[in-house]
Amino acid sequence: MKVVKVINNNLIKSYDEQHNEILVMGCGLGFKKSPGDEVNTSAIEKIYTCADKTSSHQLIGLLEKIPLEHVQVTNEIISFAKASLGKRLNENIYITLTDHIDFAIERHKNGVVLTNALLWEIKKFYSHEFLVGKEALSMIHRKLGVILPEDEAAFIALHLVNASTEELSSMSKATEMTRMMQNIINIIKEHFQIELDEYSIHYERFVTHLKFFAQRVFTNNILEEQDINFLSSLKEQCKNEYRCTLKIKDYMKKEFNCDLTEDEMIYLTIHIKRITAK
Template sequence: MKVVKVINNNLIKSFDDKNNEVLAMGCGIGFKKKPGDEIEERLIDKVYTCNDQTTSNQLIKLLEKIPLEHIQATNEIISFAKASLGKKLNPNIYISLVDHINFALERYKKGVILKNALLWEIKKLYNHEFLVGKEALHIISRRLGVNLPEDEAGFIALHLVNALMDDLSMEKTTDMTKMIQKILSIIKYHFNLELDEYSIHYERFITHLKFFAQRIFTGIKIEDQDTQFIEVLRLKYKKEYECTLKIRDYIKQEFDWDLTEDEMIYLTIHINRITTI
């Protein structure tokens, strides 16, 4: 790769072999370089592919002002997350997470500790992402010598959840988490019991709720396939169906979303499975 533009000593704009605009980052990679010079491969720490000019500008603006060691720690965290989760992350995670971690470190140095109001929910609903967040704290501690509180593992987990779901903002991801927790609370109070969070049925239900909530926040409805089956469930699983009606009313009141009969069917069946002891 050749230098197209030197952003600073640690950041260079270039093009890859497919003629995609990229940003190459590394310690001293831009020192005394000028357009047309070859980029030394050994100095490249990370290459960011820019899909459009807006992303490129955002990255440049962000990477210019953030310390290199903060960026390197974030890159290691994202690499670990990709390997651990085994799923594709939205490329914007490089912008959102490095910005969050840099801000968290600045806050910590000033003695400002931000409590995560959703920490309990995140641990329960996004356990894998939370464990990655915990490992992220170890990476930050090892690289930067800063021991951030567990609350930050929760915030990092939410950024990962957001990066796993297309078309959702961080705000919507947070609202989605609150929605899932509220639905679980409705079920617990309706049946007056504690749910077995380690059962396979509970795990499947949580997965269903995640996709259910994602559909609501992205405006995707599933079409009704069997309108007669809801009548069967209404009689066979009366108490479970009554619980589903409460969930339907909550969704309508809070999010102005009308549940389809298929969604009512799925919820009723899942509720029966997780409440049958």
């Protein structure tokens, strides 16, 4: 592997064996190096493969201005997240999360605390991602001596949710999905005038259903109509639960201009019956 361009002392541009442009990071990797020099492979800490020139320019601009130790701890967090979640994360996470963590540390140094309005919802709906976020805070503390508030674990969790759903294009989508899920649960609680057992297996299954439902809504991949006759039967058997589903349908139309299909109505009604059963 040869140096194509030196970005800074810790970052160089090169090509891999398939002749794809890559960014190679390592402490002192670019120090006193020139184009054509061999790369010291023993000093490589991370190799970034960018899908396009825009991503490459964004990453270079980010890595040029951010302290190396902030980049290093973010890379470790992403590696831990991939292993813990067992998911392939969109490569853009290296841009978005690095930028977020650097900014969070900067805010902390300046005494600026950013409250996450969705903290409790993220804990409930994305508990695994939130636990990864909590471990990320521990890693930042161990590596950098910076103690960030729990709200930041939730912000990190949202970045992971966004990166694990490739069709979503921004953090705002993950935030909207979380708000949508909470609002649907609020509609159910208000309709039945009850509190739901958040530790029941039926509630966990419903939350899982809502996650996939939210992803379908935001990627325009709503279930097709398949069993209209079954819905007619369900309306008679679960009248009150179906009326609640109609409220959710109205909410989805008003807030997201989304028309729920009969199949989506069936699944929602069945789940509502289960989670509201005494």
